[in-house]
Amino acid sequence: MKKALLLTLLSFSLAACSAGPFSAEEPEEEVPASSTVDDEEVKEKESPEADQETGTEEQTGEEGANEQKEEKVTEDGLIQVDKPESMTVVVNKNRKLPGEYVPPDLTVPDVPFYFNEDHPKKQMREEAARALEELFAAAEEDGLDLVAASGYRSYDRQKEIYERNVEIYGEEETNTFSAKPGTSEHQTGLAMDVTSAEMSFKLEQSFGNTAEGEWLAEHAHEHGFIIRYIKGMKEVTGYMYEPWHLRYVGEEYSTDVHEREVTLEEFFGYYPSDE
Numbered sequence: 001m002k003k004a005l006l007l008t009l010l011s012f013s014l015a016a017c018s019a020g021p022f023s024a025e026e027p028e029e030e031v032p033a034s035s036t037v038d039d040e041e042v043k044e045k046e047s048p049e050a051d052q053e054t055g056t057e058e059q060t061g062e063e064g065a066n067e068q069k070e071e072k073v074t075e076d077g078l079i080q081v082d083k084p085e086s087m088t089v090v091v092n093k094n095r096k097l098p099g100e101y102v103p104p105d106l107t108v109p110d111v112p113f114y115f116n117e118d119h120p121k122k123q124m125r126e127e128a129a130r131a132l133e134e135l136f137a138a139a140e141e142d143g144l145d146l147v148a149a150s151g152y153r154s155y156d157r158q159k160e161i162y163e164r165n166v167e168i169y170g171e172e173e174t175n176t177f178s179a180k181p182g183t184s185e186h187q188t189g190l191a192m193d194v195t196s197a198e199m200s201f202k203l204e205q206s207f208g209n210t211a212e213g214e215w216l217a218e219h220a221h222e223h224g225f226i227i228r229y230i231k232g233m234k235e236v237t238g239y240m241y242e243p244w245h246l247r248y249v250g251e252e253y254s255t256d257v258h259e260r261e262v263t264l265e266e267f268f269g270y271y272p273s274d275e
């Protein structure tokens with residue numbers, strides 16, 4: 001029965017941040033591709049290949065990579081990043097944040113959100129929040145209408161989701177579709193999912209073809225952001241194309257990453273399989 005359900009869900013295309021197949025109304029809080037969406041049991045069975053060796057030997061790493069090389073492998077086989085507060089920290093399904101890391105300077109950027117109430121997911125790190133405000137202002141000047149959807153997500157929230165899945169499915173099975181706490185980039189406070197009224201505030205790949213999505217792909221780097229999950233790079237990033245997921249890395253690197261058209265993993269010389 002359970003298998004059948006998972007197989008059914010397999011046929012849906014659920015992205016890392018999207019609300020998944022059951023997201024008709026509004027963008028849910030973003031969750032890693034593999035985990036549940038809020039209180040719903042929306043699942044995508046991760047393709048194991050996502051975590052395998054990419055075979056790419058080329059190292060395009062920059063100085064930032066060296067800063068982060070002294071890292072340890074934890075009991076669960078994941079690498080624990082040693083500089084979680086770095087603007088260039090690389091977090092993915094194999095690289096987790098330490099313990100219950102909470103970014104030190106979370107604040108709510110002064111940009112429009114698709115909802116009005118206070119919510120932790122409105123937050124970002126201070127520097128990223130200021131940059132996001134500039135990005136939104138620039139978009140507005142160009143006649144575009146960006147709307148923020150989901151930023152910071154706590155370790156505890158991810159843990160809650162993950163543990164609920166373990167209760168239901170057992171740990172082994174859960175690990176095949178649910179992100180472990182500490183492995184979501186949203187926990188860094190450097191990510192924000194953005195959408196638009198045209199998208200009915202949903203997080204879907206078609207956003208990349210809208211004026212807002214195209215503008216972001218072209219201009220986000222001017223304000224220190226990159227489109228974190230670019231097309232066709234799931235084997236490297238662990239995620240499908242997500243034109244809505246902005247990651248702040250700072251202007252020192254954003255333009256370079258953009259111009260090289262590489263993932264953050266490639267840029268800094270990390271791969272999901274680096275264990």
Ligand SMILES: [Zn+2]
Binds near residue numbers: 030193
């Ligand atoms: Zn996201």
